[in-house]
Amino acid sequence: MTTHPRSPAAGLQGARCRGCSVAVYPADAACPRCGGPAESAVLSGAGTLWTWTVQRYAPKSPPYQPPPGGFEPFAVGYVELADG
Numbered sequence: 800m801t802t803h804p805r806s807p808a809a810g811l812q813g814a815r816c817r818g819c820s821v822a823v824y825p826a827d828a829a830c831p832r833c834g835g836p837a838e839s840a841v842l843s844g845a846g847t848l849w850t851w852t853v854q855r856y857a858p859k860s861p862p863y864q865p866p867p868g869g870f871e872p873f874a875v876g877y878v879e880l881a882d883g
Contacts, residue, residue: 816837
């Protein structure tokens with residue numbers, strides 16, 4: 800079985816704070832809760848989807864620069880990961 804690198808089965812490349820242990824995705828060098836250093840961590844990808852929306856309109860320019868293929872709508876969600 801082959802999994803896509805962003806699929807829940809493959810896990811998510813996130814980060815975990817060394818101090819307060821909060822997990823974040825996408826990975827960041829600093830913790831959003833305490834500001835301490837965060838280390839790279841593979842997160843399970845399982846959790847609870849609390850809300851979502853679809854961004855159907857391109858941001859105003861400037862500063863937005865449309866990509867070569869043009870703007871494509873995308874989904875954004877708030878997920879509470881099982882990893883914390």
